[in-house]
Amino acid sequence: MVGLLSYGNKKFETISPIIRRLVPPLYSTMMDLISMIDADTIAFSEYMDALKLPKGTPTEEELRYAELERTMKGAVEVVMDLARKCNDIWPLLLEMAGFANITAISDLQVGAKCLETAVYGAYFNVKINLVNAHLRDVEYKQQADDEIQQLLQMAKEGTSAVLKAVAARTALK
Numbered sequence: 001m002v003g004l005l006s007y008g009n010k011k012f013e014t015i016s017p018i019i020r021r022l023v024p025p026l027y028s029t030m031m032d033l034i035s036m037i038d039a040d041t042i043a044f045s046e047y048m049d050a051l052k053l054p055k056g057t058p059t060e061e062e063l064r065y066a067e068l069e070r071t072m073k074g075a076v077e078v079v080m081d082l083a084r085k086c087n088d089i090w091p092l093l094l095e096m097a098g099f100a101n102i103t104a105i106s107d108l109q110v111g112a113k114c115l116e117t118a119v120y121g122a123y124f125n126v127k128i129n130l131v132n133a134h135l136r137d138v139e140y141k142q143q144a145d146d147e148i149q150q151l152l153q154m155a156k157e158g159t160s161a162v163l164k165a166v167a168a169r170t171a172l173k
Contacts, residue, residue, distance in 0.1 A: 015099045022096050029089050033118070036082045043078045047071040068134035076129050076144055083122035083151040086115045090158030097165035105166050112162040119155035123148050 050071045053064040093112060100108055126148040130141045 018095070018099050022092050026089060026092055026096070029085060032085055033082065036078065036085070039078045040075070040082070043071070043075040047075050065134065069136060072129060072132050072135045073137070073140060076126055076135075079122040079125045080144065080148065080151070083119045083126075083148065083155070086119050086122075087151055087154045087158065089115070090154070090161065093158070093162050094165055097162050097169070102169060105170060109163060109166055112159045116155045116159040119152055123152045 047068065050064065050067040053060070053067060055061045055064050093108065093115075097105070097108055126144060129135065130145055135141060
């Protein structure tokens, strides 16, 4: 919202090229994140459906287990993608912090904290899914765990950088 309040506003004509460059990818990311809510629901529903597969014979049990692992990995990947997408926009938010309408800068601060919270949500979701008994791929589990740790650290650092940049422009130190 802070970018949109400056977008096309004559008062901010001097920074218009910057705002016009920053707003579209931020808006696009917002729309992508919204669609990821449905993707998460679908991925988890696929896992729940796999739980209902027959397991009366060794072949059925083997097929069921393979499907459970595949769908659990899918559920992990959806939230990993969300965390990656959130972290992609820290440079844009940091630049926006230097130019955005100061009277609406709190929107940027709240947005940064919301992105960080989204990555925390992804982190906790991945961590709980990695201990799922149906996920036996040890290499995948380690890779996913390492990456979600890195993504969380990036979100913490991104949030901190944006909040510091805003504080440097305001009396909110």
